[in-house]
Amino acid sequence: MKSLDDLKKIRDGAQKKVVMRGKHDGIRILVGMATCGISAGARPVMNLFVEKIAERDLNTVTVTPVGCIGECAIEPIVEILQGEERTTYCRVNEEVAERIFNEHIIGGKVVSDNVIGKFRL
Amino acid sequence: MNELSLHILDICQNSIKADASLITIIIEEDIINDFYKIIIGDNGHGMSQKTLSEVSDPFFTTRSTRKVGLGVSLFKMAAEMCNGSFSVDSIVNKGTVVTALFEHGHIDRAPLGDIGETIMILILNEKDIDIYYEHIYNNKKYVFDTREIRKVLGDIPFTEYSVILWIKDNIVNGIKNLQKEETK
Ligand SMILES: Nc1ncnc2c1ncn2[C@@H]1O[C@H](COP(=O)(O)OP(=O)(O)OP(=O)(O)O)[C@@H](O)[C@H]1O
Ligand SMILES: [Mg+2]
Numbered sequence: 136m137k138s139l140d141d142l143k144k145i146r147d148g149a150q151k152k153v154v155m156r157g158k159h160d161g162i163r164i165l166v167g168m169a170t171c172g173i174s175a176g177a178r179p180v181m182n183l184f185v186e187k188i189a190e191r192d193l194n195t196v197t198v199t200p201v202g203c204i205g206e207c208a209i210e211p212i213v214e215i216l217q218g219e220e221r222t223t224y225c226r227v228n229e230e231v232a233e234r235i236f237n238e239h240i241i242g243g244k245v246v247s248d249n250v251i252g253k254f255r256l
Numbered sequence: 257m258n259e260l261s262l263h264i265l266d267i268c269q270n271s272i273k274a275d276a277s278l279i280t281i282i283i284e285e286d287i288i289n290d291f292y293k294i295i296i297g298d299n300g301h302g303m304s305q306k307t308l309s310e311v312s313d314p315f316f317t318t319r320s321t322r323k324v325g326l327g328v329s330l331f332k333m334a335a336e337m338c339n340g341s342f343s344v345d346s347i348v349n350k351g352t353v354v355t356a357l358f359e360h361g362h363i364d365r366a367p368l369g370d371i372g373e374t375i376m377i378l379i380l381n382e383k384d385i386d387i388y389y390e391h392i393y394n395n396k397k398y399v400f401d402t403r404e405i406r407k408v409l410g411d412i413p414f415t416e417y418s419v420i421l422w423i424k425d426n427i428v429n430g431i432k433n434l435q436k437e438e439t440k
Contacts, residue, residue: 138422138426139408141422142405142408142409142419142422143408145418145419145422146409146410146419147411148317148418149416149419150412150428151417168265168269169266169269169327170266170269170326170327170330171265171326172257173262174257174262178262178265178370178373178374178377179331181373181377181380182307182370182373182377183378184334185376185380185417185421186421188417189417189418189420189421192418197384197415198380199380199381200381201379202269202270202273202381203384206309238367244405
């Protein structure tokens with residue numbers, strides 16, 4: 136493995152930030168990553184979220200792959216969890232994912248075109 | 257699935273579901289002998305002989321959300337379509353090994369695709385698993401091991417996204433270099 140020095144630099148930079156985490160209410164992004172999701176294009180969608188979070192250096196947003204939610208026909212499925220609120224998006228391609236990131240994660244407004252259910256837990 | 261790395265991601269999801277703590281991905285490309293071999297091993301809870309005998313059947317699954325399990329059968333079909341072979345070995349409470357062999361030059365063999373993205377997503381899984389990835393290209397080798405990365409990171413988590421992007425780049429460049437040196 137090359138360029139471990141770069142990794143060390145990233146580590147040292149990150150060490151300063153770690154204290155900040157957990158202080159604010161976080162947003163969790165879940166991406167369905169079973170066979171149906173992967174076939175429908177979930178991997179580049181997840182990748183887009185990772186790159187956006189890194190780009191903006193957001194400390195309170197995480198993205199995690201999850202198993203099948205059981206709605207294979209409308210994959211890729213993305214869920215946004217924030218406090219008590221859960222928003223489920225379906226048929227998310229990279230374009231929709233970018234909207235979800237900009238409008239929902241950053242802007243706080245649900246992208247209603249692709250939502251399948253919004254309810255309190 | 258039009259990339260081998262998408263199949264790999266999918267097969268590794270089974271390992272994660274089986275509570276593996278270590279997944280080993282070994283790819284061996286041999287141009288001269290014309291084969292492309294993918295071996296995915298895990299130390300998860302494994303399968304009984306009965307499950308094992310049914311695992312390549314698309315109408316078999318232990319999941320409850322739907323009646324078909326497609327991941328393994330799709331990978332098997334892909335290998336067999338390319339004059340290859342496919343096998344699953346498993347021991348209960350020990351782990352599972354999935355082996356897929358393709359004819360390297362077969363017209364229907366999908367390209368590897370973005371293996372960096374695949375490994376990145378595996379690392380970001382909720383369960384804290386380790387990934388060992390070895391890629392052999394003729395007589396050259398690239399190795400990536402999250403256990404080595406952890407030593408450098410200390411208590412910085414993989415969810416530090418600048419770290420995860422470094423990992424993805426490292427893998428993509430590592431594979432590129434394997435093939436570059438070859439063409440000199
Ligand atoms: N690595 C593994 N360890 C333990 N059991 C496994 C493993 N791989 C597959 N299995 C078993 O084989 C079954 C079939 O796997 P397969 O990937 O084909 O379908 P699935 O995971 O059930 O559903 P899908 O992949 O379509 O989302 C699984 O449900 C599981 O019981
Ligand atoms: Mg599966």
